[in-house]
Amino acid sequence: MLCRFIPARMVSHHFEDLDLLPPDMERSRRAAASSITFKRSPNGRFSDWHNAPRRQYAIFLSGGEMEVVNRRWHHRRFGPGDAVLFEDLTGQGHTSRASVGTA
Numbered sequence: 585m586l587c588r589f590i591p592a593r594m595v596s597h598h599f600e601d602l603d604l605l606p607p608d609m610e611r612s613r614r615a616a617a618s619s620i621t622f623k624r625s626p627n628g629r630f631s632d633w634h635n636a637p638r639r640q641y642a643i644f645l646s647g648g649e650m651e652v653v654n655r656r657w658h659h660r661r662f663g664p665g666d667a668v669l670f671e672d673l674t675g676q677g678h679t680s681r682a683s684v685g686t687a
């Protein structure tokens with residue numbers, strides 16, 4: 585699953601599921617990237633309200649889950665095989681919590 589976290593200036597912070605693979609393709613379209621980092625979060629790690637530092641993808645390779653909550657208290661859980669595009673560079677942001685192992 586690929587999900588997009590849309591900032592407040594477009595709508596009231598919400599999650600939108602995306603399908604980047606057209607039915608007849610096995611590979612997504614190319615997206616430019618200026619850098620890549622890997623991160624491991626311990627179980628229970630909590631990040632209070634914050635904005636994404638830049639437009640960025642979070643791609644979950646293995647481990648547990650990460651729960652993201654927006655200002656409207658919508659919750660989404662992401663785990664291995666999921667990806668989310670964070671675009672909330674301004675506005676009220678989101679919280680995140682790692683659970684069940686590492687995410």
